[in-house]
Amino acid sequence: MNAFDVLSDPVRRRTLELISQKEHASGEIVAVVEAEFGISQSAVSQHLRVLRDTGFAKVRKDGAKRCYEIDPSGFDDVNDWLDQLRHFWASKMDALATEIERGKRSGNST
Amino acid sequence: MNAFDVLSDPVRRRTLELISQKEHASGEIVAVVEAEFGISQSAVSQHLRVLRDTGFAKVRKDGAKRCYEIDPSGFDDVNDWLDQLRHFWASKMDALATEIERGKRSGNST
DNA sequence: GAATCATATTAGTAGTGACTAATACATTTG
Protein backbone atom coordinates (compact mmCIF):
# COMPACT_ATOMS: atom_id res chain seq x y z
CA MET A 1 0.00 0.00 0.00
CA ASN A 2 1.40 3.36 -1.02
CA ALA A 3 1.38 6.62 0.91
CA PHE A 4 -1.62 8.06 -0.92
CA ASP A 5 -3.68 4.98 -0.23
CA VAL A 6 -2.75 5.24 3.42
CA LEU A 7 -4.04 8.80 3.63
CA SER A 8 -7.21 8.02 1.75
CA ASP A 9 -8.77 6.38 4.79
CA PRO A 10 -10.51 8.71 7.26
CA VAL A 11 -9.77 6.53 10.28
CA ARG A 12 -6.07 6.56 9.45
CA ARG A 13 -6.12 10.32 8.94
CA ARG A 14 -7.81 10.79 12.30
CA THR A 15 -5.26 8.49 13.90
CA LEU A 16 -2.44 10.51 12.39
CA GLU A 17 -3.99 13.68 13.75
CA LEU A 18 -4.02 12.13 17.22
CA ILE A 19 -0.48 10.85 17.24
CA SER A 20 0.90 13.97 15.60
CA GLN A 21 0.03 15.93 18.70
CA LYS A 22 1.44 13.53 21.21
CA GLU A 23 2.25 9.89 21.62
CA HIS A 24 -0.81 7.76 22.30
CA ALA A 25 -1.29 4.21 23.47
CA SER A 26 -3.22 1.94 21.17
CA GLY A 27 -6.07 1.83 23.65
CA GLU A 28 -6.41 5.61 23.66
CA ILE A 29 -6.61 5.66 19.89
CA VAL A 30 -9.14 2.86 19.95
CA ALA A 31 -11.28 4.82 22.43
CA VAL A 32 -11.39 7.93 20.26
CA VAL A 33 -11.86 6.19 16.95
CA GLU A 34 -14.39 3.75 18.32
CA ALA A 35 -16.42 6.70 19.58
CA GLU A 36 -16.13 8.74 16.42
CA PHE A 37 -16.38 6.02 13.79
CA GLY A 38 -18.04 3.18 15.60
CA ILE A 39 -15.54 0.52 14.65
CA SER A 40 -13.93 -2.23 16.69
CA GLN A 41 -10.58 -2.55 18.43
CA SER A 42 -9.60 -5.04 15.79
CA ALA A 43 -10.26 -2.59 12.99
CA VAL A 44 -8.22 0.12 14.67
CA SER A 45 -5.39 -2.30 15.29
CA GLN A 46 -5.36 -3.17 11.61
CA HIS A 47 -5.15 0.49 10.72
CA LEU A 48 -2.29 0.95 13.14
CA ARG A 49 -0.50 -1.87 11.42
CA VAL A 50 -0.87 -0.14 8.09
CA LEU A 51 0.53 3.07 9.56
CA ARG A 52 3.48 1.15 10.95
CA ASP A 53 4.17 -0.77 7.79
CA THR A 54 4.10 2.31 5.62
CA GLY A 55 6.33 4.51 7.75
CA PHE A 56 3.67 6.85 9.10
CA ALA A 57 3.88 5.69 12.70
CA LYS A 58 6.48 4.46 15.14
CA VAL A 59 5.74 2.25 18.11
CA ARG A 60 7.26 2.06 21.54
CA LYS A 61 6.56 -0.69 24.03
CA ASP A 62 5.45 0.38 27.46
CA GLY A 63 4.66 -2.77 29.36
CA ALA A 64 1.63 -4.29 27.79
CA LYS A 65 0.88 -1.05 26.02
CA ARG A 66 1.99 0.08 22.62
CA CYS A 67 2.61 3.77 22.28
CA TYR A 68 2.28 5.24 18.82
CA GLU A 69 3.84 8.44 17.60
CA ILE A 70 3.91 9.96 14.18
CA ASP A 71 6.73 9.19 11.77
CA PRO A 72 7.09 11.99 9.24
CA SER A 73 9.02 9.82 6.82
CA GLY A 74 5.80 8.30 5.64
CA PHE A 75 4.86 11.66 4.19
CA ASP A 76 7.96 11.98 2.07
CA ASP A 77 6.46 10.59 -1.12
CA VAL A 78 3.32 12.67 -0.75
CA ASN A 79 5.25 15.85 -0.05
CA ASP A 80 7.61 15.24 -2.92
CA TRP A 81 4.80 14.63 -5.36
CA LEU A 82 2.86 17.69 -4.27
CA ASP A 83 6.00 19.82 -4.42
CA GLN A 84 6.71 18.60 -7.90
CA LEU A 85 3.26 19.57 -9.11
CA ARG A 86 3.41 22.94 -7.42
CA HIS A 87 6.71 23.59 -9.07
CA PHE A 88 5.10 23.34 -12.47
CA TRP A 89 1.97 25.28 -11.96
CA ALA A 90 3.66 27.89 -9.80
CA SER A 91 5.87 28.77 -12.73
CA LYS A 92 2.89 29.19 -15.02
CA MET A 93 0.01 30.59 -13.08
CA ASP A 94 0.22 34.07 -11.81
CA ALA A 95 -3.39 34.81 -11.12
CA LEU A 96 -3.11 31.96 -8.72
CA ALA A 97 -0.67 33.72 -6.50
CA THR A 98 -3.43 34.49 -4.08
CA GLU A 99 -4.52 30.92 -4.02
CA ILE A 100 -1.01 29.75 -3.41
CA GLU A 101 -0.13 32.32 -0.80
CA ARG A 102 -3.36 31.84 1.05
CA GLY A 103 -2.67 30.85 4.60
CA LYS A 104 1.01 31.55 4.40
CA ARG A 105 1.47 35.28 4.53
CA SER A 106 -0.97 38.17 4.65
CA GLY A 107 1.21 40.70 2.86
CA ASN A 108 4.07 40.63 0.41
CA SER A 109 6.32 43.32 -1.00
CA THR A 110 6.12 42.67 -4.69
CA MET B 1 -15.29 11.37 -3.33
CA ASN B 2 -12.94 13.43 -1.19
CA ALA B 3 -9.59 14.91 -2.17
CA PHE B 4 -7.53 12.15 -0.60
CA ASP B 5 -9.47 9.48 -2.44
CA VAL B 6 -8.90 11.37 -5.66
CA LEU B 7 -5.15 11.34 -5.15
CA SER B 8 -5.04 7.72 -4.14
CA ASP B 9 -5.43 6.57 -7.75
CA PRO B 10 -2.21 6.35 -9.79
CA VAL B 11 -3.94 7.12 -13.09
CA ARG B 12 -5.39 10.30 -11.64
CA ARG B 13 -2.02 11.28 -10.19
CA ARG B 14 -0.37 10.76 -13.57
CA THR B 15 -3.10 12.79 -15.21
CA LEU B 16 -2.55 15.62 -12.75
CA GLU B 17 1.15 15.52 -13.51
CA LEU B 18 0.39 15.91 -17.19
CA ILE B 19 -2.06 18.76 -16.91
CA SER B 20 0.00 20.56 -14.29
CA GLN B 21 2.68 21.16 -16.89
CA LYS B 22 0.44 22.36 -19.65
CA GLU B 23 -3.10 22.10 -20.83
CA HIS B 24 -3.83 18.79 -22.58
CA ALA B 25 -6.70 17.56 -24.68
CA SER B 26 -8.51 14.49 -23.41
CA GLY B 27 -7.11 12.48 -26.31
CA GLU B 28 -3.55 13.35 -25.40
CA ILE B 29 -4.12 12.22 -21.84
CA VAL B 30 -5.75 9.04 -23.09
CA ALA B 31 -2.74 8.33 -25.30
CA VAL B 32 -0.24 8.65 -22.47
CA VAL B 33 -2.27 6.83 -19.86
CA GLU B 34 -3.34 4.10 -22.25
CA ALA B 35 0.33 3.48 -23.05
CA GLU B 36 1.52 3.57 -19.47
CA PHE B 37 -1.35 1.82 -17.72
CA GLY B 38 -3.03 -0.14 -20.48
CA ILE B 39 -6.53 1.09 -19.80
CA SER B 40 -9.27 2.23 -22.17
CA GLN B 41 -10.45 5.65 -23.31
CA SER B 42 -13.57 5.09 -21.28
CA ALA B 43 -11.62 4.51 -18.11
CA VAL B 44 -9.56 7.65 -18.63
CA SER B 45 -12.67 9.68 -19.34
CA GLN B 46 -14.17 8.47 -16.07
CA HIS B 47 -11.04 9.55 -14.24
CA LEU B 48 -11.21 12.96 -15.91
CA ARG B 49 -14.75 13.27 -14.68
CA VAL B 50 -13.64 12.62 -11.13
CA LEU B 51 -10.96 15.27 -11.45
CA ARG B 52 -13.51 17.75 -12.76
CA ASP B 53 -16.09 16.96 -10.13
CA THR B 54 -13.64 17.30 -7.27
CA GLY B 55 -12.06 20.58 -8.33
CA PHE B 56 -8.71 19.20 -9.48
CA ALA B 57 -9.17 19.98 -13.17
CA LYS B 58 -10.79 22.61 -15.33
CA VAL B 59 -12.02 22.00 -18.87
CA ARG B 60 -12.11 24.24 -21.89
CA LYS B 61 -13.93 23.36 -25.09
CA ASP B 62 -11.91 23.56 -28.26
CA GLY B 63 -14.15 22.34 -31.02
CA ALA B 64 -14.75 18.68 -30.48
CA LYS B 65 -11.82 18.58 -28.10
CA ARG B 66 -11.83 19.07 -24.37
CA CYS B 67 -8.72 20.70 -22.97
CA TYR B 68 -7.89 19.95 -19.37
CA GLU B 69 -5.75 22.05 -17.12
CA ILE B 70 -5.02 21.71 -13.45
CA ASP B 71 -7.17 23.43 -10.86
CA PRO B 72 -5.21 23.97 -7.65
CA SER B 73 -8.33 24.44 -5.57
CA GLY B 74 -8.78 20.70 -5.45
CA PHE B 75 -5.65 20.49 -3.36
CA ASP B 76 -6.85 22.88 -0.69
CA ASP B 77 -8.17 20.26 1.69
CA VAL B 78 -5.07 18.13 1.32
CA ASN B 79 -2.75 21.06 1.82
CA ASP B 80 -4.66 22.28 4.81
CA TRP B 81 -4.66 18.90 6.44
CA LEU B 82 -0.96 18.35 5.87
CA ASP B 83 -0.17 21.84 7.15
CA GLN B 84 -2.19 21.20 10.27
CA LEU B 85 -0.29 18.02 10.99
CA ARG B 86 3.06 19.62 10.33
CA HIS B 87 2.16 22.41 12.67
CA PHE B 88 1.92 19.97 15.53
CA TRP B 89 4.92 17.88 14.95
CA ALA B 90 7.00 20.85 13.90
CA SER B 91 6.63 22.23 17.39
CA LYS B 92 7.96 19.00 18.78
CA MET B 93 10.44 17.53 16.42
CA ASP B 94 13.66 19.29 15.72
CA ALA B 95 15.58 16.81 13.68
CA LEU B 96 12.87 17.31 11.16
CA ALA B 97 13.66 20.92 10.40
CA THR B 98 15.05 20.05 7.01
CA GLU B 99 11.98 18.12 6.08
CA ILE B 100 9.70 20.94 7.06
CA GLU B 101 11.67 23.73 5.46
CA ARG B 102 11.88 21.91 2.19
CA GLY B 103 9.14 23.27 0.03
CA LYS B 104 8.52 26.24 2.23
CA ARG B 105 11.64 28.17 1.38
CA SER B 106 10.31 28.66 -2.13
CA GLY B 107 7.36 30.52 -0.67
CA ASN B 108 4.75 28.15 -1.94
CA SER B 109 1.77 27.03 -0.01
CA THR B 110 2.21 23.53 1.16
C1' DG C 1 0.06 -19.78 37.54
C1' DA C 2 -4.74 -18.45 36.70
C1' DA C 3 -7.30 -14.45 35.63
C1' DT C 4 -7.29 -10.17 33.53
C1' DC C 5 -5.82 -6.45 30.74
C1' DA C 6 -3.78 -4.63 26.31
C1' DT C 7 -3.00 -5.45 21.70
C1' DA C 8 -2.40 -8.17 17.45
C1' DT C 9 -3.72 -11.56 14.03
C1' DT C 10 -6.70 -14.42 11.16
C1' DA C 11 -10.60 -15.91 8.29
C1' DG C 12 -14.45 -14.65 6.15
C1' DT C 13 -17.79 -11.03 4.33
C1' DA C 14 -19.61 -6.90 2.16
C1' DG C 15 -19.30 -2.50 -0.13
C1' DT C 16 -16.72 0.47 -3.08
C1' DG C 17 -14.58 1.84 -7.04
C1' DA C 18 -11.86 0.95 -11.26
C1' DC C 19 -12.39 -1.36 -15.27
C1' DT C 20 -14.39 -3.03 -20.06
C1' DA C 21 -17.76 -3.13 -23.68
C1' DA C 22 -21.18 -0.93 -25.73
C1' DT C 23 -23.36 3.14 -26.86
C1' DA C 24 -24.57 8.01 -26.89
C1' DC C 25 -23.46 12.70 -27.83
C1' DA C 26 -21.06 16.49 -30.11
C1' DT C 27 -18.16 18.40 -33.59
C1' DT C 28 -15.77 18.48 -37.93
C1' DT C 29 -15.13 17.10 -42.70
C1' DG C 30 -16.26 15.34 -47.31
Added chain:
DNA sequence: CAAATGTATTAGTCACTACTAATATGATTC
Protein backbone atom coordinates in the same frame (compact mmCIF):
# COMPACT_ATOMS: atom_id res chain seq x y z
C1' DC D 1 -26.41 14.80 -44.89
C1' DA D 2 -23.19 10.88 -44.01
C1' DA D 3 -19.01 9.47 -42.24
C1' DA D 4 -15.47 10.22 -39.23
C1' DT D 5 -13.38 12.06 -35.20
C1' DG D 6 -13.29 13.15 -30.20
C1' DT D 7 -15.25 12.54 -25.83
C1' DA D 8 -18.71 11.14 -22.33
C1' DT D 9 -21.96 7.97 -20.27
C1' DT D 10 -24.02 3.61 -18.84
C1' DA D 11 -24.42 -1.14 -17.20
C1' DG D 12 -22.25 -4.86 -15.48
C1' DT D 13 -18.10 -7.32 -13.48
C1' DC D 14 -14.18 -8.07 -10.60
C1' DA D 15 -10.70 -7.01 -7.19
C1' DC D 16 -9.55 -4.75 -3.27
C1' DT D 17 -9.91 -3.24 1.32
C1' DA D 18 -12.20 -2.12 5.56
C1' DC D 19 -14.79 -4.45 8.64
C1' DT D 20 -16.49 -8.02 12.34
C1' DA D 21 -16.03 -12.07 15.11
C1' DA D 22 -13.14 -15.05 16.99
C1' DT D 23 -8.85 -16.15 18.67
C1' DA D 24 -3.96 -15.66 19.73
C1' DT D 25 -0.14 -13.44 22.08
C1' DG D 26 1.93 -11.06 25.65
C1' DA D 27 2.22 -8.44 29.94
C1' DT D 28 0.33 -7.50 34.58
C1' DT D 29 -1.88 -8.65 38.91
C1' DC D 30 -3.55 -11.47 42.53
